[in-house]
Amino acid sequence: MTRMHLSPRLGLLRDPDFGRLFAATALGQLGDRIIFLSLPLVAILALHADEFQVGLLTAMTTAGSLLVGLPAGAWVDRMRKRSVMISTDLARALVLGTIPVAWWAGLLTIWWLYAVALVHGVLTVFFDIAYVSYLPHLVGRGHLVEGNSKLAAIRSVTSISGPAMAGPLVGWAGAPATLLVSSAGMAMSGVLAIGIRSRERKPESGPKPGERPRLGRDIKEGVRFALGHPVLRATILGDAIFNLSLVMYQTMLLVFLARKLNLDSSGIGLVLSGMGCGALLGALTATALSRRVGQGAVIWLASLVTCPLTVLMPLARPGWSLYAAALGLSCLSLGGVVRVVAQSSLQQTLTPDRLLGRMNATARFVSWGGIPLGGLLGGASGSAFGATATLWIGAAGMTLSVLPSYLSPLRTRFQNGRVRA
Known part of the structure; x- marks a missing residue:
């Protein structure tokens, strides 16, 4: 991908498409950092879960990597990465939004949290793989270090500000309602990604016409x-x-x-x-x-x-x-x-x-x-x-x-x- 001359100070941030990805990353990561603190607190404070149940909930959030880690890469290579990012962001927002709704309806259980944590974790695997695979297309291979560095910077900022925001929010609105902020962050991240104009060509790694798909291969x-x-x-x-x-x-x-x-x-x-x-x-x-x-x-x-x-x-x-x-x-x-x-x-x-x-x-x-x-x-x-x-x-x-x-x-x-x- 060929780039125009960029400001030495702002660099890739002057590019509108990278700017949208940067903003989407900020909102999505902020939501993710709030989840990191709020989801266990829903189990502890709202459902009075014991230590084993909280540990199992934590395990559910990372189980996606082991369950679908390898096949997710093969599936993502058959799809446009930007489309995967958008769909998984919006799906994660929807899944997280079920927790406060279920809480207000009196239906929330620890099993509901397990299911949300597992589904959210699986969707995150697809998002993360598509995210890092899309960057070379968006910025060009000559700007990868700068692009990764700027995205890492905004992730670091949210790792500091996310928990700082989540604590007062949990105290003010309660842990289940705080997850609405996470859901909104994910949804806005997906909407910003929709605005990225850079389109990928259709991947060539999928099965050819008449050829049987071979995921294992x-x-x-x-x-x-x-x-x-x-x-x-x-x-x-x-x-x-x-x-x-x-x-x-x-x-x-x-x-x-x-x-x-x-x-x-x-x-x-x-x-x-x-x-x-x-x-x-x-x-x-x-x-x-x-x-x-x-x-x-x-x-x-x-x-x-x-x-x-x-x-x-x-x-x-x-x-x-x-x-x-x-x-x-x-x-x-x-x-x-x-x-x-x-x-x-x-x-x-x-x-x-x-x-x-x-x-x-x-x-x-x-x-x-x-x-x-x-x-x-x-x-x-x-x-x-x-x-x-x-x-x-x-x-x-x-x-x-x-x-x-x-x-x-x-x-x-x-x-x-x-x-x-």
Whole structure:
């Protein structure tokens, strides 16, 4: 896709279509962040769910990746990505809107919440795969780092503002009614996406006339490409190790802050907000760092520099060491966003258009597949060895996640984001 000359300051934001996608992302992500806090509170406050029911509700929200993760990529590659984004946004808005309606009608049950969480999670899988697969068409492959960086920035802003908005809203209107704000955000995101004028050509990956569709063949082709490419395989494997270790770490982080450091909810909130601020700073600097360091090198360097800082938390005690540990978590978020922006852009660049959906689906399936296992391992490790030891284990795992990328051709084939012949 050829771009006109853009303002150095605004860059892609001067492009009307990218501006609409940017605004849609802001509204959709704001709604998503409110869901993150409000949906469990509906179960806890409105339905008086016990701990197991709340845990099961959380599992339902992520089950979509395992249920439809791989076939979703094959289906998305047969459709126009923009159309998938619009339809899933509007469908998610409708599904979420059933919760306050059912609550006011006296019909809301924990099983209703389970169903909404599962359906919403499945729709989100389709949306996310289409979203990252559509960006190369919209901005052109030469602007992928800038595009991913700007979208990551707005996601970071909503990760800070979303929970801050959700808390007072829940207190004022109640958790079920707060989900109306999430539903409205999703709906407005879909409406803004309708206004994007850039149209894709009809995908060529679907079955030819008279040919029987073969979903299994399409899935296998995507998995073979993603895991057969040495750079893609390395980044996907590194993500899987990082995510599993991060979830182990996060599982015991709140326990450590509350019971070992005796922080109240406000103090814990400040620590977590600091992580959001680090993510925002990472998004704002990702493009410049990729250009200065090199798109391939920054992927493994960002993790190598920031992941070891997570050991400051199990070393922390009330006082200055806690501030240092909180700063370490902010650096982790900063490095994570820088890595993801560069990595996503590289993955999109290396993948042919017809395989974008399947590559992204394979990456998501593998890298997110360990998240439920990480939660179980974190809980088991915390019970067996304690929260402090589990934080050490998680920090070590996150640091070791750099090895697949470091040992791959990323160190030799990519300089300043270009593939060496």
